[in-house]
Amino acid sequence: MADLEEFRASVRSWLEANAPKSLRGKMRDPAAAFWGGKKTPLPYPDSRPWLDMMAERGWTIPFWPKEYGGGGLDKEETKILNEELARLELPPPLTGFGITMIGPTILQYGTEEQKKLYIPQIIKGEIRWCQGYSEPNAGSDLANVQLKAVVDGDDYILNGQKTWTSFGDLSDWMFLLVRSNPDVKKQAGITFLLTDLDLPGVEIRPIKLISGASPFCEVFFEDVRVPRHQILNRVDGGWEVARALLGHERTMIANTFGGRQSAAESPENPMEAAAKKYIGLKDGKLVDDAVRQRMAQNQIDEQSFLLTVQRNGDNVKAGHRPGPETSIFKVYGTELNQRRQELMLSIVGPESLGWEGDGFEKSELDLTRVWLRSRGNTLEGGSSEIQLNIIAKQVLGLPD
Amino acid sequence: MELVLNEEQTMLAQTVKEFIKDNSPVTRMRKLRDDRDMLGYSKDVWKQMADLGWTAILFSEEDGGLGLGMAETVLVTEAMGRNLAPEPFISCIMLAGQAIAQGGSKELREEWLTPIIAGDKVLAVGYQEKGKRYDIRNIGTSAVKGADGYVLNGEKTQVVDGYGADAVIVSARTSGKDGDADGITLFLIPKDAAGMTVTRQWRLDSKNVAQVQLKDVKVPAANVVGEVDKGGALLAKVIDLATVALCGEMLGGMSSAFDRMLAYMKERVQFNVVIGSFQALKHRAAKMYMEVELSRSVVMAAARAVDENHKDKDIFISTAKARCSDAYIAITNEAVQIFGGNGMTDEEEIGFYMKRARAAEMTFGDATFHKDRFAALKGY
Numbered sequence: 182m183a184d185l186e187e188f189r190a191s192v193r194s195w196l197e198a199n200a201p202k203s204l205r206g207k208m209r210d211p212a213a214a215f216w217g218g219k220k221t222p223l224p225y226p227d228s229r230p231w232l233d234m235m236a237e238r239g240w241t242i243p244f245w246p247k248e249y250g251g252g253g254l255d256k257e258e259t260k261i262l263n264e265e266l267a268r269l270e271l272p273p274p275l276t277g278f279g280i281t282m283i284g285p286t287i288l289q290y291g292t293e294e295q296k297k298l299y300i301p302q303i304i305k306g307e308i309r310w311c312q313g314y315s316e317p318n319a320g321s322d323l324a325n326v327q328l329k330a331v332v333d334g335d336d337y338i339l340n341g342q343k344t345w346t347s348f349g350d351l352s353d354w355m356f357l358l359v360r361s362n363p364d365v366k367k368q369a370g371i372t373f374l375l376t377d378l379d380l381p382g383v384e385i386r387p388i389k390l391i392s393g394a395s396p397f398c399e400v401f402f403e404d405v406r407v408p409r410h411q412i413l414n415r416v417d418g419g420w421e422v423a424r425a426l427l428g429h430e431r432t433m434i435a436n437t438f439g440g441r442q443s444a445a446e447s448p449e450n451p452m453e454a455a456a457k458k459y460i461g462l463k464d465g466k467l468v469d470d471a472v473r474q475r476m477a478q479n480q481i482d483e484q485s486f487l488l489t490v491q492r493n494g495d496n497v498k499a500g501h502r503p504g505p506e507t508s509i510f511k512v513y514g515t516e517l518n519q520r521r522q523e524l525m526l527s528i529v530g531p532e533s534l535g536w537e538g539d540g541f542e543k544s545e546l547d548l549t550r551v552w553l554r555s556r557g558n559t560l561e562g563g564s565s566e567i568q569l570n571i572i573a574k575q576v577l578g579l580p581d
Numbered sequence: 582m583e584l585v586l587n588e589e590q591t592m593l594a595q596t597v598k599e600f601i602k603d604n605s606p607v608t609r610m611r612k613l614r615d616d617r618d619m620l621g622y623s624k625d626v627w628k629q630m631a632d633l634g635w636t637a638i639l640f641s642e643e644d645g646g647l648g649l650g651m652a653e654t655v656l657v658t659e660a661m662g663r664n665l666a667p668e669p670f671i672s673c674i675m676l677a678g679q680a681i682a683q684g685g686s687k688e689l690r691e692e693w694l695t696p697i698i699a700g701d702k703v704l705a706v707g708y709q710e711k712g713k714r715y716d717i718r719n720i721g722t723s724a725v726k727g728a729d730g731y732v733l734n735g736e737k738t739q740v741v742d743g744y745g746a747d748a749v750i751v752s753a754r755t756s757g758k759d760g761d762a763d764g765i766t767l768f769l770i771p772k773d774a775a776g777m778t779v780t781r782q783w784r785l786d787s788k789n790v791a792q793v794q795l796k797d798v799k800v801p802a803a804n805v806v807g808e809v810d811k812g813g814a815l816l817a818k819v820i821d822l823a824t825v826a827l828c829g830e831m832l833g834g835m836s837s838a839f840d841r842m843l844a845y846m847k848e849r850v851q852f853n854v855v856i857g858s859f860q861a862l863k864h865r866a867a868k869m870y871m872e873v874e875l876s877r878s879v880v881m882a883a884a885r886a887v888d889e890n891h892k893d894k895d896i897f898i899s900t901a902k903a904r905c906s907d908a909y910i911a912i913t914n915e916a917v918q919i920f921g922g923n924g925m926t927d928e929e930e931i932g933f934y935m936k937r938a939r940a941a942e943m944t945f946g947d948a949t950f951h952k953d954r955f956a957a958l959k960g961y
Contacts, residue, residue: 491584492881496584512867513875573863
């Protein structure tokens with residue numbers, strides 16, 4: 182214990198001496214998260230030195246092994262570091278798929294050479310990764326990927342297309358599923374590959390969404406040569422890797438939700454504020470009784486959901502394995518968010534129809550886009566229908 | 582709050598579950614119904630539960646209890662709810678017992694709490710009146726102060742476990758008018774009081790409920806539970822506690838109904854396959870599973886909020902009652918649909934759960950009532 186207190190003291194004094202003052206208080210600022218890589222703009226001028234000084238100590242991912250550049254901290258030390266970062270309200274120096282998805286997967290499946298090559302780059306935030314899973318004919322039926330990989334000497338030659346690639350245009354590398362064997366059962370002919378997106382033959386086009394934003398891209402591959410040693414796991418062993426990565430992704434989603442406060446404790450609620458502004462109270466009650474009941478239902482649903490996330494977290498903290506309740510997070514959380522945005526439109530009324538320009542407040546224009554964007558929540562990352570299939574099969578044990 | 586069971590709670594949950602499994606299959610409740618048993622529960626089973634200490638959980642050590650909390654209490658009611666055990670836990674322990682423990686004079690506590698905790702005497706609380714729906718401030722029963730105490734007139738309906746009760750605590754208006762929070766007083770009336778008639782009523786869930794008619798019933802001032810004119814607040818507080826216990830029961834009931842539905846989906850064959858292989862049914866099952874999980878979280882949270890005297894405990898309580906009401910009904914409705922024609926027969930037990938879901942929903946305020954209360958507490 183004395184060692185831990187010493188560790189805490191040294192972390193504290195180092196952070197107080199070195200952490201950029203301009204970033205303090207920005208812990209919950211979503212814009213302060215830096216995704217790393219060569220193409221992503223820096224959120225704040227001090228984001229770069231902050232990343233560099235933390236990466237040097239391996240503290241961008243403090244619990245990864247020291248031999249690959251991680252911090253090598255144990256559970257207790259990691260907790261202390263996080264507490265000290267929170268004490269100064271500092272944002273995480275680095276975020277992204279390197280940390281949450283491909284990094285853990287490389288540590289699990291990579292060769293020694295691959296770990297030595299990629300993990301330090303991930304820790305330093307030198308590469309921003311994107312996920313190349315979905316294709317025009319491989320959405321919910323992900324195992325149907327068709328992007329062709331043909332062996333030619335020491336290389337694979339890739340031909341085909343990925344789509345719905347989040348921030349493909351801002352990423353440096355992609356981890357992707359390719360069709361390496363078309364003559365076996367779908368799942369048995371897929372290989373998991375890592376590739377540089379700056380190679381000749383790669384073309385990236387943003388997709389414009391109904392909300393007007395373009396967070397996703399199509400990525401085309403035409404005779405792109407990728408060295409064969411950049412596969413993870415064995416040839417045709419990609420499906421297993423994809424499933425393992427999905428597990429890492431779920432943990433990430435649970436952590437994201439778990440970080441939030443329970444509904445009853447959050448200080449101000451944008452929906453209540455909007456209802457008071459656009460609908461109004463009479464004798465302390467919203468004038469529109471139907472909206473009032475929907476709001477109560479929505480907040481009860483939100484509280485129930487957050488409490489379930491908390492219950493899962495408390496279970497894990499108490500040393501139990503995560504329960505089957507984690508399987509409901511994706512489908513319930515996303516559908517809840519859609520109901521919330523739908524209700525916000527009902528509350529704001531005709532002012533929620535604005536697209537741009539004069540006569541609408543910024544919050545009204547934002548709402549329109551947020552609502553449209555939320556419709557994708559139940560599609561990306563495994564549609565609600567696929568999630569329900571997973572619950573039915575893996576949790577409830579219902580047969581195919 | 583921590584939404585996880587500690588070691589003692591895990592053991593308690595296990596013990597109650599096993600006791601109920603061994604001593605209270607749903608067939609027992611069916612037999613009580615078929616026999617038109619006037620009591621509707623078993624005094625022997627109730628005494629055994631008391632001997633195991635479960636009736637003592639919530640009472641202070643000073644009153645002869647264990648001094649534990651709602652987090653433990655809901656484990657008992659959940660296990661009872663799983664098999665629809667009809668014993669008078671919520672009526673006698675949560676309502677009457679807590680009213681006396683929290684508001685009763687020293688004399689009342691000494692006289693009644695020991696036999697209540699021992700399972701020797703059963704008390705009920707009459708607060709509901711015909712046509713008054715869920716607002717406990719709407720009271721037609723009157724209590725007029727006379728030379729030696731009060732004279733009560735009025736009628737209570739669906740008094741749970743009122744038939745055969747050793748005493749009934751009733752709410753009556755001592756001042757003010759219908760709807761006022763003040764001016765309500767609680768009176769404890771022993772079963773042999775002149776002018777009180779207790780008539781068994783028969784309800785769809787086969788619970789013991791009774792009509793309590795009061796005609797010039799004389800009640801000494803010593804039998805006032807809590808303060809004169811301030812009984813409304815005491816009643817509301819006790820009903821809040823009982824609501825959390827009832828949510829525990831509802832969680833147990835919906836879990837059992839869900840498990841039964843799932844088991845049936847895995848055994849019932851149509852078109853040469855088990856019906857659980859159909860995606861239309863799988864998705865419905867997955868959605869009901871989510872409702873069970875969400876309900877478990879809100880029940881655990883409401884119990885802990887009460888135990889911690891959380892500033893938002895009323896919000897947690899209404900969240901739990903609204904969610905459990907909707908979920909219990911949705912799950913039992915779905916279960917009967919998936920059981921098909923079998924679900925419509927009296928022989929199949931799933932119907933008992935659907936009936937109990939309705940009765941539980943309409944006890945202590947339905948989902949709409951609690952959403953309204955939630956909104957009011959949130960300031961809209």
